[in-house]
């Protein structure tokens with residue numbers, strides 16, 4: 001298993017790029033596959049998760065070519081996918097399985113089975129299956145229809161007025177895609193605003209969508225034309241470099257071309273409130289998504305407070321925020337983050353265990369956890385539970401810890417394949433060992 005070893009590193013400096021956004025890369029592939037014509041996707045994220053979506057689509061009869069840095073997709077039309085001969089593999093990717101379940105359940109008569117790795121096979125699927133069944137979908141899964149593998153017999157769906165209990169962009173997107181295939185109108189109301197990349201893509205591609213507060217409305221279509229995409233850098237990957245810059249003394253880091261979608265920037269807002277020196281240097285737009293350069297400097301931080309409606313806009317950044325909190329003064333509180341228990345690992349457990357193992361102080365509370373800082377961290381070997389965001393968060397903790405921090409690094413290719421290289425480029429003391 002590949003591992004990385006990190007040692008204390010002061011004064012990280014430089015200008016770097018992060019790879020393309022994971023959520024937008026998945027969606028650009030799916031929406032290009034369903035379009036009519038050919039689309040080029042620039043700055044696509046070549047990570048395990050997005051390659052899972054790509055392979056599923058290829059097995060559904062979509063022609064996808066990788067040319068240098070551009071991905072070329074030949075759309076088959078919204079009802080043009082072919083029944084796959086074998087089981088589809090979503091790997092570790094919740095976005096792949098949930099969005100494709102929405103799509104495949106709406107293609108009459110097509111039979112598919114979709115599964116994933118041991119982490120994905122534990123994750124809850126009823127949240128997407130139940131509402132799809134209300135539209136007439138026929139889906140079966142393990143554990144009372146909650147876990148993959150899922151068997152799907154496509155059907156002519158009917159519109160439905162969905163009121164979701166959890167704010168989930170994956171569920172919302174699955175239902176909006178199903179809504180494009182369903183008779184009548186499909187409404188989706190979420191309890192708080194989750195990332196809205198699907199909605200922006202609908203707008204960019206000219207697909208039907210109306211918004212009223214937290215309710216979205218769409219309806220059946222016959223087809224749409226392909227359009228090229230430029231994928232902004234992933235703010236969830238930039239988050240680790242932001243963390244590194246903030247906690248490693250003497251640092252000043254610029255991260256270029258990062259997606260700044262308002263439904264993804266909760267981490268920046270929360271950190272600024274704690275006194276973080278974070279600046280947006282310039283901003284522009286591509287495919288309805290705002291993009292900018294972020295400058296971060298080492299900062300003395302007040303406690304971090306995360307709770308309420310801002311949570312969906314920083315949910316993937318909680319692990320790195322927890323590491324930053326170990327270096328902030330006083331008690332940092334993370335509430336309303338129970339969703340972390342059903343991500344790639346039980347992230348609350350992984351965060352609390354890891355911080356305590358490094359000599360910091362963290363404890364689980366109802367619906368979340370607290371971190372007491374500032375702590376002098378001690379290098380340790382951390383259990384990442386094979387979760388990419390846990391591995392990268394503790395690698396960043398290693399930059400301010402005494403001694404050596406060791407984390408499994410295989411999982412990092414899920415979302416940020418050149419993480420080690422970028423940290424090294426900034427002057428981080430990091431090496432990868434393949435054992």
Ligand code: S3P
Nearest residue numbers: 023095167168169170171194316
């Ligand atoms: C994602 C949505 C989020 C996020 C995940 C990616 C997406 O999950 O945590 O990493 O691409 O739609 P939810 O579906 O819980 O919002």
